[in-house]
Amino acid sequence: MSNILFIGSGHMSEAIIRALIKNKVYKPQNILVNDIVKSRLDYLQLTYGVTPSEKIVNADIIVLGVRPQDAWSDIVQQFKTNKIIIISIIAGVTIAQIKASLTVDIPVIRTIPNTLTDTGFGYSGIATDVNDQAVARQRSVTQFFNSFGKLEYIDESLLDIFTGYAVAGPNYIYYFYESLVDAGVLVGLSRDMAKRIAIENLHGAACMLQTSQKHPRQLLDINNSPAGVGIHSLYELNNSDFAAGLQRSVRAGVIRTVELGKKQ
Ligand SMILES: NC(=O)C1=CN([C@@H]2O[C@H](COP(=O)(O)OP(=O)(O)OC[C@H]3O[C@@H](n4cnc5c(N)ncnc54)[C@H](OP(=O)(O)O)[C@@H]3O)[C@@H](O)[C@H]2O)C=CC1
Ligand SMILES: O=C(O)[C@@H]1CCC=N1
Structure with a gap:
């Protein structure tokens, strides 16, 4: 079996490692x-049985997991051999920037993975330059990517937008959920009940959006009787900065991704 080396083994690398082991793409000893x-390193060895490597060694695939x-x-x-493939998960840093730092011609694939790896949900974005596209289709690389959720092969020019919108995406939902649960507590529910209701509504509403073929406005209409409860509560949301705040937040994520890539 081929092996894989993670350099920078923080939160995102750990989420990928968990998915690789769960989906039997690599045995722990090959990671x-x-x-x-x-x-x-001690924590990862103890938790997943992976092999710590205090030095940078060669491996079939090298994942750049630093910030x-x-x-x-x-x-x-x-890196002094072209027998390796680099997969970079570093937000904002381009393939050209990485290649400019290499002293050997090594294929570089850039991905922006989603932390939802444990669920099978969430899109990860992948980009390669034209010369490395054949490498990206190699079995080991495809297996690696297939293990952590849904994939979107995109042009590299879209990857920073994808980062701020899709990959930072769970943030917006977690924050919305937290705010909604607090709203339930504010009006008098126990936190436990508020959580259960909010998560059920999140799942159910996502299902409706996916399966009903209806525009969200049509679904809102079904949920709001004339002069009723729903339209009164929505009126307050309309009066708030909710939509623009969310949109500014996504845009800030995209802008920050671009900014981080320019730092070195
Ligand atoms: N978390 C996420 O949701 C996502 C993250 N990413 C990308 O993944 C990368 C890692 O993010 P994340 O895992 O959250 O960050 P973490 O801070 O959790 O992990 C980065 C790890 O790399 C270590 N490190 C720093 N410099 C070196 C070095 N020279 N050699 C070896 N290890 C080093 C850090 O140590 P120390 O803390 O001591 O510096 C840290 O343990 C980033 O580039 C990010 O853009 C991409 C998609 C989603
Ligand atoms: O904040 C981060 O570094 C990562 C990249 C995209 C989402 N989270």
């Missing part, structure tokens, strides 16, 4: 982890 934090602000450029300069 090598490198991080500057030794306790992180855009970290020394990714110094890391990639250490």
